[in-house]
Amino acid sequence: MTQRLPIGLLFLGSLWLGGCPPKAPTMRTGPDVQPTYDGLYPVENAGFQMVWAKPGAGLARYTKILVEKPSFHYRAVKGSGRPMEGEFEVPERRRDTFERIVQESFEKSLAKSKYYQMTTQPGPDTLLLVSALHDIVSKVPPEQANRGNTFVSEIGEATLVLELRDSESNEVLARAAERRAVAPTQQLSMSSGVNSASEVRKAAAQWGAKLRDQLDGLHER
Numbered sequence: 001m002t003q004r005l006p007i008g009l010l011f012l013g014s015l016w017l018g019g020c021p022p023k024a025p026t027m028r029t030g031p032d033v034q035p036t037y038d039g040l041y042p043v044e045n046a047g048f049q050m051v052w053a054k055p056g057a058g059l060a061r062y063t064k065i066l067v068e069k070p071s072f073h074y075r076a077v078k079g080s081g082r083p084m085e086g087e088f089e090v091p092e093r094r095r096d097t098f099e100r101i102v103q104e105s106f107e108k109s110l111a112k113s114k115y116y117q118m119t120t121q122p123g124p125d126t127l128l129l130v131s132a133l134h135d136i137v138s139k140v141p142p143e144q145a146n147r148g149n150t151f152v153s154e155i156g157e158a159t160l161v162l163e164l165r166d167s168e169s170n171e172v173l174a175r176a177a178e179r180r181a182v183a184p185t186q187q188l189s190m191s192s193g194v195n196s197a198s199e200v201r202k203a204a205a206q207w208g209a210k211l212r213d214q215l216d217g218l219h220e221r
Helices: 007-013 092-111 193-217
Strands: 002-004 026-028 041-044 050-053 064-067 071-074 126-138 156-166 172-182
Touching: 064 092, 071 092, 092 126, 092 193, 156 193, 172 193
Parallel strands: 064 126, 071 126
Antiparallel strands: 002 026, 026 041, 041 050, 050 172, 126 156, 156 172
């Protein structure tokens, strides 16, 4: 059994780029569908790889958004990395920079919303955005003396998890998850810390802008 999603949840299923319009997002319900532990059901034809939503939930009544500080979880890579797979642990000295870039990008993007006002306090008309990056791994080899210039086709990857909650009850209304890679704007890029930070900033800004645009779309439909 499937049902059309309330308009307030359509933004989770409308993250698409060009081409023909996607199929309308539909929620799978019924006795043969297993909900999540918190009562969310899977949504098909969604822009993210995985989407779940609460039946009957709507977001259009919210006019403010409270952004919780994202959480970050890094993959532990044994030794100096796995050269055959090109995976390396994110150095401690670069984690603070990475986390600051992601948080600033989200906040700057959402602050430009035409309809949602940023707030620091929960309220009956306030939506809570909770985000996390899991299994973060670098594709950039660690800096070593006499290595010379190193070129890479990917900077790194992580699993993004996004939750929209009612800020007062903390009830989860929708959840989306997707594994994403950060690729340089050119096919190959010198793997310096400056270049890596620049590419992460671009990727985080694009994701934040996409989220903002879809939230604004709730008030235009």
